Amino acid sequence: MRKILFRNLTRGPLTEQAPSVDDKAMAELAAALERASRRRLGRSLSIRALDAGSCNGCELEMHALSNAFYDLERFGLHFVASPRHADVLMVTGPVTKNMREALERVWTATPDPKWVIAIGDCAVDGGLFAPSPKIVGGVSAVIPVDLHIRGCPPSPLELLKGLVALLETTSPARK
Numbered sequence: 340m341r342k343i344l345f346r347n348l349t350r351g352p353l354t355e356q357a358p359s360v361d362d363k364a365m366a367e368l369a370a371a372l373e374r375a376s377r378r379r380l381g382r383s384l385s386i387r388a389l390d391a392g393s394c395n396g397c398e399l400e401m402h403a404l405s406n407a408f409y410d411l412e413r414f415g416l417h418f419v420a421s422p423r424h425a426d427v428l429m430v431t432g433p434v435t436k437n438m439r440e441a442l443e444r445v446w447t448a449t450p451d452p453k454w455v456i457a458i459g460d461c462a463v464d465g466g467l468f469a470p471s472p473k474i475v476g477g478v479s480a481v482i483p484v485d486l487h488i489r490g491c492p493p494s495p496l497e498l499l500k501g502l503v504a505l506l507e508t509t510s511p512a513r514k
Contacts, residue, residue: 372414372503383415384506387425387449391442391478392468393432396492397459401429403495416502422448427502428455430484433465434475446482454485454505458498463487 372384388401404411411417419425422445434442446455457478460466464477478484488501 368499368503369414372416372499372506383417384427384502385417385419385425386427386429387419387422387445389422389428389430389442389445391430391432391438391462392435392474393459393461397431397462400492400495401431401458401498404498409495409499414499422446423450425449426453427505428453429458429498430455430478431458431462433461433468433471434478434481436473436475439475439481442478442481455482456486456488456501456505457484458488459493460489460491463489466491 388398390398403409404416405418422428426449428445428449430442446453455478457463461468462478465474468474469476475481479487486501486505488497490497493501
């Protein structure tokens with residue numbers, strides 16, 4: 340027992356290495372995101388996350404945007420609890436029959452201008468869950484989508500790049 344305890348005390352932590360991202364590239368991305376947000380809205384961007392029936396893989400990557408490494412707040416972006424305060428809806432997972440009405444209500448409650456991002460393969464087209472009779476399909480089967488970000492799951496850096504592309508190139512979807 341002592342041997343195991345001593346070995347565990349002397350060994351370093353068993354955590355993953357931080358993602359290798361060029362600090363200069365992150366700074367440029369931050370500046371581009373801040374400029375685009377201020378130009379399009381005149382203020383910072385508010386994001387509402389919505390799980391329409393996912394496995395939580397995409398949510399983990401989305402929540403990583405708020406950790407100390409990616410620090411979404413430094414980009415002038417933040418997650419909000421209410422769709423009434425949101426500019427962007429980030430929807431994950433295939434839309435289940437049980438979540439269809441909730442997704443429609445959240446979309447309706449979000450004030451204009453609003454953007455919708457479908458995050459992950461499941462949100463794009465239902466993914467591997469598409470054949471299930473309990474799945475309506477991807478997010479675009481229920482509400483208009485401005486940007487699809489593929490991946491299973493997409494990385495936080497891909498999500499940030501998608502936000503920049505969304506703000507620089509698209510107009511919000513309309514019902």
